[in-house]
Structure formats: structure tokens, C-alpha cells
Amino acid sequence: MRIAIDARAYGWTGIGRYIRSLLAQFAQLPKRHTYIVLTGDSTAAQVASDLPDRTQFPIQIVSDSYYSWQEQTIFFGQLLRTKADLFHFTHFNVPLLFNRPFVVTVHDTTRFVFPGQKQQSLWQQLAYETVFAHAVGSAKHVIAASTSTARELTRLPLTVAPTTVIHEAVDDRFSAELTELAKTKAHMLLGTNDPYVLYVGVWMSHKNLERLLAAFAFVSQEHPDLKLAMTGKPRRGYDNILNTAQRLGIADRVIFLGFVPEELLPALYAGARCFTLPSLFEGFGLPALEAAAAGVPVVTSNVSSLPEVMGKGAHYVNPESVDSIARGISRVIDDREYRLRLVAAGQQRAQQFAWRVTAQRHLRVYEQATNT
Structure with a gap:
């Protein structure tokens, strides 16, 4: 299976660490799949250094602008040209018109609980909620970082795809x-x-x-x-x-x-x-x-x-x-x-939280998503 991983946030803390740890574990597991790493110019060299096997981890340079019109247009077009059986969006930023098979990770629902903590317009908050709703509603499967996050998702007035809780882990x-x-x-x-x-x-x-x-x-x-x-x-x-x-x-x-x-x-x-x-x-x-x-x-x-x-x-x-x-x-x-x-x-x-286990559980979700 060819799986495209949204690694635009590869260099970030938080979500970036999640992406880096997940890909590093995929490299240690049996080579059953190809992982197309979608990343920006600024992190491509780091990805190439961390994941030197270009056969299993081909790198595709994409627009890495988040929360922007570029994400909805340029990145969207780049996704359409990507030859993959499944896409994994490691954050909820999925272009609204994208309708190919994908799974999405939801790390939290903080922006719904604390919507006013950053200076933003009503339009920006509505745009956020629209993109989030599309991501969790159109996905083949949602990965929640905790049972608490999965529970919070059910409390939102949204349609949410089947959800699996997969905890993050410690290096x-x-x-x-x-x-x-x-x-x-x-x-x-x-x-x-x-x-x-x-x-x-x-x-x-x-x-x-x-x-x-x-x-x-x-x-x-x-x-x-x-x-x-x-x-x-x-x-x-x-x-x-x-x-x-x-x-x-x-x-x-x-x-x-x-x-x-x-x-x-x-x-x-x-x-x-x-x-x-x-x-x-x-x-x-x-x-x-x-x-x-x-x-x-x-x-x-x-x-x-x-x-x-x-x-x-x-x-x-x-x-x-x-x-x-x-x-x-x-x-x-x-x-x-x-x-x-x-x-x-x-x-x-x-010691109960290992990235190898987390990666294996992700693979099971990928396989489940492509079999539905």
C-alpha cells in the first residue's frame, strides 16, 4: 500500500514530534508499505537525513502553509497529483474539496473549548470549524490521541467518522x-x-x-x-x-x-x-x-x-x-x-507508552480504512 503522510509540520514541536516518531518507527517495522512523505522545502533535508531509504520513504515537496488559501488551493492540487492509496493527515488541516480516502489525527479539541484565546475574527473561527468538520466527517477513520479527546469529539455538534484511540508515546x-x-x-x-x-x-x-x-x-x-x-x-x-x-x-x-x-x-x-x-x-x-x-x-x-x-x-x-x-x-x-x-x-x-506499539496500531487503522 502507498500511504501519503502529511508531514508539513515535521519540524514543529508537539505535532512535529508525533510525525517524526511515527515515521521513525515505520522505518523499523517490516517493509510492507511505501510512505510518501509530504513536506515543505524547509524540512525536506531533515526528512531525507532521518529517513534515507528513498524507496520506502519517497519525499514529495508541497506547500507547507497552514490555515491559508494556499492550503485550500496549491496544497489541494498537489494532493490530487499524489499517487497514494490512502492519505494520513496528521493534523485536521484537510483541504475542503479533498475527497480521496484519508484518515486524520485529532490531537485535541482545544479551539472549541477556548475559542477566544487568540485574537481572531469571527470569520477565522468559522473557517476553522468548517475545516475541522470536513476533516472528522469525511475521513475513513479518525485517530484520537486519547479517550478524553474521543469523548470530546462526540460532544461537538458534528458528524464524526469511526474513531480509534491511539495514545502517543515517549522516546x-x-x-x-x-x-x-x-x-x-x-x-x-x-x-x-x-x-x-x-x-x-x-x-x-x-x-x-x-x-x-x-x-x-x-x-x-x-x-x-x-x-x-x-x-x-x-x-x-x-x-x-x-x-x-x-x-x-x-x-x-x-x-x-x-x-x-x-x-x-x-x-x-x-x-x-x-x-x-x-x-x-x-x-x-x-x-x-x-x-x-x-x-x-x-x-x-x-x-x-x-x-x-x-x-x-x-x-x-x-x-x-x-x-x-x-x-x-x-x-x-x-x-x-x-x-x-x-x-x-x-x-x-x-514505560507503558511505546512508539513501536503506537506505530503498529496506526498501521492497523490504515489497513482497516482501505478495506472499507
């Missing part, structure tokens, strides 16, 4: 022994020897970062040397985290790391006193699982997909309560025995 590098060089680079990135609480993710409203900062302000009163290290950077229309930190009087205790290269993440996780992801909503919550694999205690929310993913491997808090978040962080930092138990439970939980 082995997050549990591998760290090199001294990796530790040194992470230390240089942090610029301090002080202990730190870590957050990894974007600065969007559903990430609940204003409450995280407020909770950290309380925790830091008892732990004056403790820092909060945050990846990500300001984006127009999203939460202004820099101003919030200044208003709370903790700007000097927050380390804004910006974009962190993937190769530094394992050491950054491993060096943290705890990892926190107090989101109001998640489709999966991969950073929490990665932190657990790295041997770091996880403090996360008791809502959406996070209990499903983390099981007994995390300390849960009420994301709408600053006090609950603060008490969770404090307990993990102060109670050594509890912290060690949480680390062991988190590592055990992370």
Missing part, C-alpha cells in the same frame, strides 16, 4: 542515561545552580500559566532559592506571562528559556525538582509523560486527558485553585519519601 532518550555534555548544556541554558520547578509548553490560555505563576509565588516564599523555569515565548494574542510575573513580584525567580532544542529536553527534565503541567484542558499531555520517564515527579491537573495518561504516576491538583497547585508543588518538593514514590510510579507509567 527512549527521555529515560536514557545522560551524558555529562548534555548536563552541562542544560546547566548553561538555565544559567543557575539553584533548584527549579519546570514547565514545558506554549503560553496559551488553556495551559493555566497565570495560576501557575501565582502558585509559584506562594511556594517561593518558603523556598527563596527555588526558581521556575519555563520554555516557550510570548505570542501575540495569548497570555502575557512576562507582565504577570512582574505583577506578582517574581520576575527575578522565573527563568524564561524560550525555545529549547529537543536534544536538551531530557537533561532539562532530569534536573528539575518537579515538573508541573496544571492545564485546564489537554488532548494528551506528552510533556508530563516525558518528565515522568526522565525520573522527575509530576504535578498536573485532575481534568481532561491527564489522569488517563498519567494514571498513578502523578500528583493531581485542581487547576482552578491556586492553593491546590501551590500545595501540590510544595508537597512534592518537601516530602522526600512521597517524591521518591511518585518518581517510581511515574517511570513505571511511562
